[in-house]
Amino acid sequence: MKIKNTLENxxxxxxxxxxFAIFYVIPFIWVFQLGLFxxxxxxxxxTFVGLQNFKEIFLQDKNWWQSIWNxxxxxxxxxxxxxxxxxxxxxACDREIRMKNxxxxxxxxxxxxxxxxxxxxxxxxxxxIDGANVVNRILTQMGFPHLxxxxxxxxNTALTTVALVHCWKGFGWGFLIFLAGLQTIPRELYEAxxxxxxxxxxxxxxxxxxLMIPVMVLVAILTVLGTMxxxxxxxxxxxxxxxxxxxVPVLRxxxxxxxxxxxxxxxxxxxxxxxxxxMISFIQYRFSKKGQ
Amino acid sequence: MKNSFYYxxxxxxxxxxxxxxxxxxxxxxxxPLLWMIVSSLKxxxxxxxxxxxIPHQFHFENYTQAWKEGGFGGxxxxxxxxxxxxxxxxxxxxxxxxxxxxxLRFVGSKFLFIMFMAAMMIPIPGSFVALYVLLNKLHLxxxxxxYILCMINVGLSTSIFLLKTFFDKMPKELEDAxxxxxxxxxxxxxxxxxPLAKPVLAVVIVFNAxxxxxxxxxxxxxxxxxxxxxxQVALQSFQGEFVTNYPLLMAGLTITALPIILVYLFMQKYxxxxxxxxxxxx
Numbered sequence: 283m284k285i286k287n288t289l290e291n292x293x294x295x296x297x298x299x300x301x302f303a304i305f306y307v308i309p310f311i312w313v314f315q316l317g318l319f320x321x322x323x324x325x326x327x328x329t330f331v332g333l334q335n336f337k338e339i340f341l342q343d344k345n346w347w348q349s350i351w352n353x354x355x356x357x358x359x360x361x362x363x364x365x366x367x368x369x370x371x372x373x374a375c376d377r378e379i380r381m382k383n384x385x386x387x388x389x390x391x392x393x394x395x396x397x398x399x400x401x402x403x404x405x406x407x408x409x410x411i412d413g414a415n416v417v418n419r420i421l422t423q424m425g426f427p428h429l430x431x432x433x434x435x436x437x438n439t440a441l442t443t444v445a446l447v448h449c450w451k452g453f454g455w456g457f458l459i460f461l462a463g464l465q466t467i468p469r470e471l472y473e474a475x476x477x478x479x480x481x482x483x484x485x486x487x488x489x490x491x492x493l494m495i496p497v498m499v500l501v502a503i504l505t506v507l508g509t510m511x512x513x514x515x516x517x518x519x520x521x522x523x524x525x526x527x528x529x530v531p532v533l534r535x536x537x538x539x540x541x542x543x544x545x546x547x548x549x550x551x552x553x554x555x556x557x558x559x560x561m562i563s564f565i566q567y568r569f570s571k572k573g574q
Numbered sequence: 575m576k577n578s579f580y581y582x583x584x585x586x587x588x589x590x591x592x593x594x595x596x597x598x599x600x601x602x603x604x605x606p607l608l609w610m611i612v613s614s615l616k617x618x619x620x621x622x623x624x625x626x627x628i629p630h631q632f633h634f635e636n637y638t639q640a641w642k643e644g645g646f647g648g649x650x651x652x653x654x655x656x657x658x659x660x661x662x663x664x665x666x667x668x669x670x671x672x673x674x675x676x677x678l679r680f681v682g683s684k685f686l687f688i689m690f691m692a693a694m695m696i697p698i699p700g701s702f703v704a705l706y707v708l709l710n711k712l713h714l715x716x717x718x719x720x721y722i723l724c725m726i727n728v729g730l731s732t733s734i735f736l737l738k739t740f741f742d743k744m745p746k747e748l749e750d751a752x753x754x755x756x757x758x759x760x761x762x763x764x765x766x767x768x769p770l771a772k773p774v775l776a777v778v779i780v781f782n783a784x785x786x787x788x789x790x791x792x793x794x795x796x797x798x799x800x801x802x803x804x805x806q807v808a809l810q811s812f813q814g815e816f817v818t819n820y821p822l823l824m825a826g827l828t829i830t831a832l833p834i835i836l837v838y839l840f841m842q843k844y845x846x847x848x849x850x851x852x853x854x855x856x
């Protein structure tokens with residue numbers, strides 16, 4: 283009776299565990315094994331090369347580290363620019379103002395759209411080669427013809443342009459989370475601060491900021507994990523060319539896998555990249571513990 | 575002493591500045607979308623000559639052309655099939671598992687739950703390479719079923735987490751009553767727990783639907799055959815074919831974006847709640 287009962291309980295988790303084991307756990311373990319081989323993904327023979335792939339990544343693959351640097355650069359812009367904007371907007375919407383809900387709905391439209399749609403639509407708006415460059419036309423009409431520029435095809439501006447489009451797409455997430463956080467701060471605290479004679483700026487500094495630190499860390503971690511793994515947006519913005527100055531880690535992994543058919547190397551890249559990501563989140567987490 | 579007029583006018587100035595900021599950001603959010611939709615109704619010539627947001631003539635034939643010549647109809651249908659089946663699968667499988675983790679006792683339950691949660695935290699950007707190899711071995715690559723199973727897996731952890739949090743807070747009395755009436759465990763899950771979980775299920779459904787509709791990388795590596803591709807991936811080859819025809823491309827983008835925007839506008843209450851909940855508990 284008891285055994286039958288237990289078996290019955292297992293039936294509930296069986297489908298979830300099976301799918302999870304096959305499509306998450308096995309690939310997860312397999313990545314570590316494949317990383318030690320030189321293999322083209324098709325042939326029956328894999329060549330065991332030990333840590334050779336990792337050695338190559340660390341000592342020779344300049345493109346790989348460049349791509350991590352590029353993703354880091356986009357992340358840095360997102361962390362500062364995107365999150366400060368999101369925080370400002372959330373702070374503004376936390377006040378008693380009209381049309382709050384309207385803004386809330388509008389600001390979350392870009393995150394809802396797919397990166398392919400966002401990338402292609404923006405490409406069309408900012409890329410000169412494709413003809414109708416709206417940004418350049420507006421700049422000309424506003425009297426700044428000297429600012430007209432090939433934003434996406436100039437190596438000096440391409441990465442920053444990509445980063446700004448990424449911020450456009452992503453700030454809505456931060457905005458909603460910040461707003462939710464701000465709304466959990468009890469109003470009485472602000473009133474108490476005002477009674478004590480604190481100015482608006484002082485109560486912002488002494489009440490809002492300290493109470494929002496956990497939310498800020500959460501948004502920061504989500505931003506880093508999300509932004510470091512960008513790639514669809516770049517493919518659709520830059521047009522699918524894996525140009526060096528906008529290459530990012532996931533693109534490099536795909537290029538190793540598809541372009542040069544080096545599956546083991548692609549896995550090794552994935553492992554090093556995963557380590558970098560886990561390290562960053564860990565540091566951020568520790569940092570937040572200290573801050574509290 | 576500053577009088578009330580000073581405070582009133584100061585408040586007015588601050589509020590005006592805030593509204594200017596909010597409105598300008600709102601405009602930047604909407605402009606690319608409007609531009610995309612408007613361009614899809616113009617001709618190639620008009621796009622280059624005239625950047626106004628009101629086309630002089632509406633060329634709806636771009637849509638029929640994109641649908642027919644671009645072969646978009648098939649990909650649109652694929653996206654719908656993938657979205658519906660993945661969301662259905664996730665709802666059934668994750669609610670069963672979440673119910674078990676919350677209410678049923680079995681050996682290894684804690685360990686398994688921690689495994690699912692760890693999957694949510696640990697990023698493995700390279701695992702799609704191994705996933706590709708695995709699907710090849712299982713003869714599931716380039717098949718819709720392979721893609722659907724992979725996508726169900728992607729959504730499982732978060733959905734189990736959200737549903738378990740809900741079931742934990744749910745009062746036990748109703749289930750006890752059902753048990754006394756002779757209802758089986760499966761019966762309780764189906765007749766009692768699931769109907770009560772409707773608000774969370776809405777969040778789970780909407781979030782997973784957005785994720786599947788917008789998914790790209792797995793579809794890119796799993797499908798070689800255009801016949802099976804969802805809209806997001808098909809758009810890339812579409813862009814290649816119609817590299818000079820922008821109105822058609824914009825029509826394609828609009829066809830891809832419009833359903834999700836409509837779903838969002840109807841369900842935004844749940845989406846905002848989902849983000850907020852996820853943030854609070856996460």
